Amino acid sequence: MSETKAKAGLQDIVAGESSICLVDGKQGRLVYHGYDINDLVGKASFEEVIYLLWHGKLPNQSELNELDAELKKNREIPADVMALIQGLVNNPANPSGMEVLRTVASYAGAVDADKSMNRDTHLKQSAKLVSLMASATAAYGRLKAGKDYVAPRTDLGHAANFLYMLNGQEADELAVEAFDVALILHADHEFNASTFTARCTVATLSDVYSGVTSAIGALKGPLHGGANEDVLRMLMKIDSVEGAEAGIKDLLANGVKVPGFGHRVYRSYDPRGLVLKRYAKDLTAKKGNTKWYEMTEIAERVVLEYFAAKGKDLKYNVDLYSGSLYNAMDIPVELFTPLFVMSRVSGWTAHILEQYANNRIIRPVADYVGPVDLKFVPISERA
Numbered sequence: 001m002s003e004t005k006a007k008a009g010l011q012d013i014v015a016g017e018s019s020i021c022l023v024d025g026k027q028g029r030l031v032y033h034g035y036d037i038n039d040l041v042g043k044a045s046f047e048e049v050i051y052l053l054w055h056g057k058l059p060n061q062s063e064l065n066e067l068d069a070e071l072k073k074n075r076e077i078p079a080d081v082m083a084l085i086q087g088l089v090n091n092p093a094n095p096s097g098m099e100v101l102r103t104v105a106s107y108a109g110a111v112d113a114d115k116s117m118n119r120d121t122h123l124k125q126s127a128k129l130v131s132l133m134a135s136a137t138a139a140y141g142r143l144k145a146g147k148d149y150v151a152p153r154t155d156l157g158h159a160a161n162f163l164y165m166l167n168g169q170e171a172d173e174l175a176v177e178a179f180d181v182a183l184i185l186h187a188d189h190e191f192n193a194s195t196f197t198a199r200c201t202v203a204t205l206s207d208v209y210s211g212v213t214s215a216i217g218a219l220k221g222p223l224h225g226g227a228n229e230d231v232l233r234m235l236m237k238i239d240s241v242e243g244a245e246a247g248i249k250d251l252l253a254n255g256v257k258v259p260g261f262g263h264r265v266y267r268s269y270d271p272r273g274l275v276l277k278r279y280a281k282d283l284t285a286k287k288g289n290t291k292w293y294e295m296t297e298i299a300e301r302v303v304l305e306y307f308a309a310k311g312k313d314l315k316y317n318v319d320l321y322s323g324s325l326y327n328a329m330d331i332p333v334e335l336f337t338p339l340f341v342m343s344r345v346s347g348w349t350a351h352i353l354e355q356y357a358n359n360r361i362i363r364p365v366a367d368y369v370g371p372v373d374l375k376f377v378p379i380s381e382r383a
């Protein structure tokens, strides 16, 4: 039996070392391998950040070119994966985008003949998954909307190519910049639930695909990545700027945990949310549709007033403003959490590589609270 007491949700428990990402909850600061995210957004591309997360340094031009070529090589969806996505879209169970991505990641692992366990293979598989998650998200979005699949282009960056594959036309410069920034901001976040899940999976010396598949399952939940869809769905139910204040107050009065608010680590503010809010404001104004942005601002004010009145040092999180931003890029709500996968797959794989590099199986203990010494009763004598 354990000598120490369990802590609900493992709050504040240090579960390992990592040099990939620092989340400073008190200062509201997020650092990728030494670089503050505010120094990366608008300066580095998502591809440069992927390299940083995987290799621990920003790439020079030839290193970036090599990664870029590897990502582009993997953009096209193989015919069998396409058939799998189409089959899921047609299925009467109506699987969600996250269920589709989870299945695609798992399938990609099953049909990858290279089962070798070394860093080169793991890097190749990581690049394959980054491209596949983007292309599969776009394909799912198109097929789900009853439209034809749009093949990828190799003359566009990762963000621009995704928006092109999804909407069938090139997005404008601000939308591409905002999407690239969103990908950077969602890329990694230390030992969040899905990343920790990925690390647990591969710490048994299971493969990269299994790590990513289990991470997608963890990200899907409404307390984690699923919250970004829930924010816009909540606003869509209220459906008017005038009704937003009363609608949000009503949810709080009914004890609902309002999606887009609260965080296990951040106490001052979530630095990603501040950046996304800025881009959401600019892009929705540019598109001339500010309704969801305005409603989100009202939700922010009402919930933060509620937290303050209760003495809770909680703020809004990364999921609050991404909804109005993605909506302004013509991205449907059911793709919001898959977009999170598209980005976070870079962080998951960085953690998987780090775990393999210094591995020990992850196996904590439980504080057993059940009975002991019960007397066995044969089934024929049980009541």
Ligand SMILES: CC(=O)SCCNC(=O)CCNC(=O)[C@H](O)C(C)(C)COP(=O)(O)OP(=O)(O)OC[C@H]1O[C@@H](n2cnc3c(N)ncnc32)[C@H](O)[C@@H]1OP(=O)(O)O
Pocket: 009, 222, 223, 224, 225, 227, 256, 257, 258, 259, 260, 261, 262, 263, 264, 265, 312, 314, 317, 318, 319
């Ligand atoms: C990418 C990400 O994963 S970011 C998080 C995305 N998730 C969401 O936005 C869903 C809404 N938020 C939540 O459910 C939580 O805040 C979590 C899951 C993010 C964090 O959970 P925990 O660290 O366990 O916080 P916990 O649930 O203990 O909250 C502390 C207190 O604040 C309250 N609280 C926390 N979040 C919210 C919220 N969104 N709305 C209303 N009250 C809240 C809790 O009810 C609790 O109150 P109590 O002490 O009176 O019981």
Ligand SMILES: O=C([O-])CC(=O)C(=O)O
Pocket: 188, 189, 191, 192, 193, 263, 264, 265, 317, 318
């Ligand atoms: O860190 C967390 O617990 C959740 C989060 O914000 C993320 O994964 O981006």
